Amino acid sequence: MTYQEVIEELYDLEDQEKVIFKARKFGIISKNSLGVYHKDLKELAKNIGKNSELGIQLFDSGIYEARILCSKIFHPKDLNENLMEKWVRTFENWEICDSFCMGVFAKSNLALTKILEWSTREEEFQKRAAFAIMAAYCMADKTSDNLLFQQFFPMIIDASNDDRFYVKKAVNWALRNIGKRNIDLRQDAIKVANKMIQLEHKSAIWIAKNALKELQKESVRSSDYPRNIYRTP
Structure with missing residues (x-):
């Protein structure tokens, strides 16, 4: 067309x-x-x-x-930093933010760079983009070991004091998705959530308790990535 x-x-x-x-x-x-x-x-x-x-x-x-x-x-392979920066600055709501983060950004070679760069942005939907990419990257990257995802925890803790609705929702989403990657990261995410509760900040407590509610369910689904370790024949 x-x-x-x-x-x-x-x-x-x-x-x-x-x-x-x-x-x-x-x-x-x-x-x-x-x-x-x-x-x-x-x-x-x-x-x-x-x-x-x-x-x-x-x-x-x-x-x-x-x-x-x-x-x-x-196509994510055609993405470059100039386009990402141009597009993220136009995001005006959670729908378009998440559409780009899930559909394009998290699948590109620049995903990790932008998670790190945008996680401290002041603008609400630019900061949300960092954690939406993080949440989607947990499912897009099927082969990386746990160390990569453990490095996201300090960023989650740092952002947990942001009271803005669409930021804290994305931070929560990222924490839950890391925890649903495999059984070991689930235990790590639960520990991080309990640590966040001790921060005694309203948004951190909400993020943590909401994550714990899902991650501590017996029926919580796990992606078992990387599957050569967590899903053996």
């Missing part, structure tokens, strides 16, 4: 009532939104296939859903 064909398709799907509904129900406030749901964008992305050049054009259109679509068709 050409750029113009995709734009026309997006306008055909426009529904401004959905813009209002998403804002009210999910807190998704966005500029220049057409009100196209993810399931429709996912289907459109499937029809397009991976196309990084088209993805850049769609992002530069300024249409909110075109930018979400970019996150679905852009």
Whole structure:
């Protein structure tokens, strides 16, 4: 599909009532939104296939859903730091932040660099991006050993005093996903959570208790990565 064909398709799907509904129900406030749901964008992305050049054009259109679509068709191997910096500075809500972090950033060779760099950013959705990448990277990287993920714990502890809703939710998400990587990291994450409770900071306590509630369940699912160690025949 050409750029113009995709734009026309997006306008055909426009529904401004959905813009209002998403804002009210999910807190998704966005500029220049057409009100196209993810399931429709996912289907459109499937029809397009991976196309990084088209993805850049769609992002530069300024249409909110075109930018979400970019996150679905852009190939992570084509990512560079200039693009990441340009895009992260435009993130205006959790939906577009997470779409890029999960769909593109966490799958790129720059994931670890940006986790480290963005984890101390002041802007809410730029800081959230660091921990959204971290959470997604736990599933994207299937081979690294535990030491890599243990190095995320100090960043999680440092960010646990951030009371902003969309930051603390992402910090919590990252802690839970590290813990769900394998049985040893689960025990490590539980120890970190208990340490955070002792900080006696409201957001740190919320992050920790929410993580413990999931990680201490007998039924918690484990990815068993790396599987050559944690899932033997």
